[in-house]
Amino acid sequence: MSIFRFKVLWTTHWVGDKGSDVKHETQIMILDKLDFGHPYVLLLPLIEGSFRASLQLGDDDNLDICVESESTQVTSSSFRSSLDMHVGDDPYSLVKDTMKLVRVHLGTFILLDEKTPPGIVDKFGWCTWDAFYLKVHPDGVWEGGEGSGGGSGGGRLPAGTDAHRRRMAIHFPR
Structure with a gap:
């Protein structure tokens, strides 16, 4: 399951079972039924400074990460953090726990529970x-x-x- 941006201010969900199902500008993705010892894997593209990351369809059914600033004047060739990946047994807890860890790592936002x-x-x-x-x-x-x-x-x-x-x-x- 994923959530992707399909208009400037609008997102919606999408489901699929292979890389070619990934929509452009996917902003969060949860994979299930993988052989990693946990049934769920969360992929969360991050924002770093003037750059934001998103997932998209890559070559040969692979998943690519796209990092962009939306400005030709703001460029970079390296990034400290562009994707967070966590695994867990419960998708609800996985999202909450991931957001807590990303909050500490980035230090750029607070959670709704803290507001x-x-x-x-x-x-x-x-x-x-x-x-x-x-x-x-x-x-x-x-x-x-x-x-x-x-x-x-x-x-x-x-x-x-x-x-x-x-x-x-x-x-x-x-």
């Missing part, structure tokens, strides 16, 4: 874009707002196309 989100976070219950992704229409947005308490009844507020600001959770099937 105190502002109270307004509890007011945002759903995203109108997600709720009506295929058929966005004004009536549906208003109906959704009323149903979630975001209309005259108070309660939660619908969020518009706020993909660049949302906290995203990665869910893996059990």
